[in-house]
């Protein structure tokens with residue numbers, strides 16, 4: 001999964017990247033237009049426990065890639081930057097709520113609701129320009145008699161999109177049939193992407209009434225103090241607890257953030273486990289066994305015969321695969337079986 005971190009200048013995007021991933025990317029690089037990338041393992045106690053039970057040669061956690069996209073996205077944005085934002089599965093808005101006289105705010109005052117509006121408008125403007133350009137081109141082709149049925153249906157949905165975006169509304173709120181969705185998928189519209197909001201607050205403001213009030217007005221949001229978390233991440237891990245306590249922070253934000261990301265994006269984890277390897281895999285809720293097999297390897301999808309499935313939770317409580325089998329909790333499932341969070345699977349296949 002790839003998440004794009006976006007937000008206004010000097011809102012703390014690069015600081016957030018460092019705070020969540022432990023990366024040490026340079027901050028305060030105002031005006032530079034290079035993206036920063038950092039990958040982080042998804043913490044999962046179930047993987048730890050599976051590793052304890054199987055003693056595998058190798059353990060592979062799921063991972064999340066963060067792309068820190070500098071400089072805010074608006075009508076004047078560098079196409080390279082906008083493209084980086086399009087090539088993501090979801091967007092993380094970093095919104096500045098911290099006050100610091102040493103860090104100028106591009107809009108002078110600190111006002112999270114206003115800044116959220118600016119971010120949204122910037123995305124809408126960019127999507128509108130993509131939709132309009134494509135529509136213009138399709139119309140020209142149509143005039144020359146060069147369009148087929150597919151172009152016509154693409155034109156219809158783009159007309160609808162242009163009107164919707166023109167009313168300053170994100171495409172996520174526009175009703176689309178499956179076919180229409182397919183027709184616009186390749187545009188990677190920014191306003192169709194799921195959004196998570198990180199409110200970057202000053203030390204001491206984490207639990208304040210202002211912060212809670214602000215979070216209540218923003219969907220899928222959480223607050224963090226990025227600057228302090230970044231500093232703590234850069235200390236020896238053994239010192240984390242003490243410094244977190246000092247700063248009045250319960251835990252680093254990564255855990256809670258990942259949980260929020262999984263629930264917002266409708267993601268679940270399943271596992272493969274054996275002596276060779278314990279491996280966590282991420283799929284969308286509602287994924288079938290055969291598609292999940294394809295996530296592991298395309299041969300497993302192509303030659304899928306059946307899945308042997310049991311639940312991590314049964315294994316955890318019963319202590320071994322043998323006990324899981326004895327308790328009748330070991331199942332054979334076909335290709336249409338819907339994978340559940342915590343399933344441990346063995347795919348039988350033949351190619």
Ligand SMILES: Nc1nc2c(ncn2[C@@H]2O[C@H](COP(=O)(O)OP(=O)(O)OP(=O)(O)O)[C@@H](O)[C@H]2O)c(=O)[nH]1
Pocket residue numbers: 007008009010011012013014015016026027028029030031032070071072098099100103200201202203225226227228
């Ligand atoms: N006081 C305080 N300062 C912060 C916090 N987060 C970031 N900063 C400061 O804000 C400045 C900008 O931080 P960056 O992380 O570089 O901001 P950015 O959003 O990546 O900025 P651009 O890449 O230029 O768009 C730096 O001086 C940071 O130290 C915070 O939580 N509190």
Ligand SMILES: [Mg+2]
Pocket residue numbers: 013014015027028029068070071
């Ligand atoms: Mg930056």
